[in-house]
Amino acid sequence: MKPDIRIKPAAKAGRAHRIALLPGVPGDPFADLPPALGRSARALAAMRGFEAQLGQRLLLFHGDVQWLFAGLGPLQALERPGFTEAVGRALAELACNGGATLDLLLPAGLTWDVEAQARWATEALAMAGYAFDPYRSKPARERRLDVALVAPPQAATGSRRGGSAGRRGAQAAMQRGIDAGLHAGAGIHLARDLVNHPAVVADPDFVLTQARALAHEVGARLEIIRGEALRRQGYGAIYAVGAAATAPPALAALEYGRRRRGRPTVALVGKGVTFDSGGLDLKTSGGMALMKKDLGGAALVLGALRAIAGLRLPVHLVAVVGLAENAVGPRSYHPGDVLRSKAGPTIEVTNTDAEGRLVLADALALARRFKPTHLIDFATLTGACSIALGKDLLGLFCDDAALRGALQDAAAATGEALWPLPLWAPYRKKLESGVADLINATSDGFAGAITAALFLREFAGDVAWAHLDCYAWSDGDHPLFPKGGNGIGIRLLIDAVTSIVEGDLHVTG
Template sequence: MSETPILNFADASDGTAALPLHIVAKDGFEDWASSQTEAAQNWLTATGFKPVLGKTVLIPDDTGCPIMAVAGFGYATTRARGRFPLAAIAAALPAGTYVLATNLPWGDLETECLGWLLSQYVFDKYKKKSAHGARLICPAGIDAARVEAIAAGEALTRDLINTPASDMGPQDLEAATASLANTFDATLSVTTGDALLEQNFPMIHTVGRAAAPHRAPRLLDMSWGNAGPTLTLVGKGVCFDTGGLNLKPGGSMALMKKDMGGSATVLGLAHMIMALNLPLRLRVLIPAVENSVSGDAFRPGDVLTSRAGLTVEINNTDAEGRLVLADALALGSEDNPDLMISMATLTGAARVAVGPDLSPYYTDDTNVVTALETAASDVSDPVWRMPFWTPYEKMIEPAIADLDNAPAGGFAGSITAALFLRRFAEGQRYTHFDIYGWNPAPAPARPKGGVGMGARAILEALPKMLDL
């Protein structure tokens, strides 16, 4: 992991003087300014300050020492074009400790405070970098421990995705999971290599068997909690995807270190759940593999038998994520959890449909939909429901086997992948996220690179989804 700064609030009790920070929207600026001292008004005029989003100014006393900071919050139309406007302010402020002196003109205060903390994230494992030095004292009424736990979970997800495959193979993903389990006294069992065949995880073994021995395929199974409803999270852990014998072109392979983004997001969410001590029983299943090319690689045209007993015709070895998830979902279904959620960087079709910012998800449960949609809006973690369109089932049913891992024609690629997975979660209360896991351009609180998607929405929705 990187030496990421701890994403926390400033300590109000350490004697450090905090500078009052006034957040002013454009449509309220004149009224606010008229209530300030004549000296402050003169300084604002002399510096040409305008309350556009992210613009800041320090106002000094007559000795030149700053006595307050003022930050623009822009218009509502500007804020609607992005997320975490308070994070944009944090990044623009000089180093120091700040305390909010005004109510936010817009947005959820807890979410905006989280954005401030996340704006301090840097990935510096391979190159020295510094976070901005603006620290925030937790505002009254905000649960600092909760916000810091969510920030830490998101930082874990980002670190895992950002780490290249040279240092984040299946064995490294196992080590990261073991570290998380140790932190929260969870139990972890690992099934590796040929033991996968002995324990009936044939498709996980098949996808990962071409990798080097020290990067052998494995199933990570972590459990935590002794009481409450049961939640099973399944995360795709393809630590690098060459495409197998259906080899990807170089351009398509460049970001494949992020193909384990589903597992990274699940681990980040698990961190949040355990750190907040939610009253539930959690199980995390991660099939961790590398889809490599060697003489032992699986081939187009092969027919595999899954843990569930369904046979699968391989029409593209680059559609491997659904294969490893299928065995893990079959295992998870055997315990009949109250809710099962899978997260995966599964299809390019999802990115074409909704772009990199939205988390498309599939569910047949209207209660899950209601809870997720409300939560996603509340915490600025946008999701978009996609259809489990049953009439497309015939598209994943080839002539030679029960299922086809890569239907021909290219239509509805994300939907057919979701339908494939649903076959292995048969009879369960099941939701699937087809996420991207990567922020292609820097934005407030979201630097370019690995990013969690959907986890905070799920966390916020869990009380309603599981009657906590």
């Protein structure tokens, strides 16, 4: 059963369960509490060594109220990732069966205004409160997360008004922040759901159904090219990958907003291989076990569209997903086949388990039809990237300095970390074919993530382009990321697209 998440602003605390976010030393973290509560908290903190450092928590029962004090450390050193993690860990400690009814008291003294505090807190609550269990034989008890956000005294709103007008301003600012955080949370939940469904359910047709519902929800125009229409229209690479599956392959383009003079057009492209058996170059059972997550790139792109549309950013946004199941059957494509892509280059198939770049080649071609100023693709593309960077770091390939800077700034702000990797030109020769324009995969085992990115660059055209290689799955060892599809990359994209819209780009080396 999906959690019911309700978050609202409140003028003061009044519930039996309360989380208080407290600044650490210097100073008394309990200074703003009522005197009797403060004395009890100080006594317990002295016994437990609680100094309100980031990551510390202290549980106290006072009267009929259960308090959880969550440390933030020195406020001048606090950044958004630490703040959201503190909220997530505190919720995990108080929540029962995934649900809770509580007050969350925001701290005084932060340099962020109360709208930003409310937004980041809401994002954290939505992420930590996520649950996915529709396939259990016995429905879970209803999970309701009902949180009242309480602003600190004299909360900063950007207004100089005091008294009741100032309080009303703080409430309105908090509501704006809550709304923004819930839109981000909805996008993350959508992405996680798509990855978490089993492949027998989440085939290309299922994802198309979700895309139709999303387009209707946000008012996006939707174009679908499916099955034989792909072959007829020249999308030969994605068609070959999905030809053996029961549900035919498809491309879907969702267009939000309209092209206007002076407004950027951002195209997001996602790999949506709904299950990857490896094709005739069959994976081992261990390598196949998590391959329902191979649609993670498409899930992220759809989730990002949901969030950005909810935030009403003034952007012309196009989300393109390439959907196929890489199955084994009488119509499987073969090693040695030569495929003709929509963009023109022919591709010799050297490994059917390097199918994601074939899907993306045609998806990028469709995205370029919308004449984007910025083109960003997400894909669970290579095991080589995960081996190099682990599961939590996104691999970034981008030779446009301004776009690279926007993505790196967004990663630093959100904590959705990435690491730049080189588009090393000398490795381009590894992709040369004796019978076609390109091969789809090298066989020497070296630089697999780089050669995959170089392959994609052949189809990105003359536009500011970035490729992000992601893992799309978490093991459940972080409070904001329950086990399963993680949605990592959506908050990063929200921030990066915001920077592109506002023209707040800078060049990085």
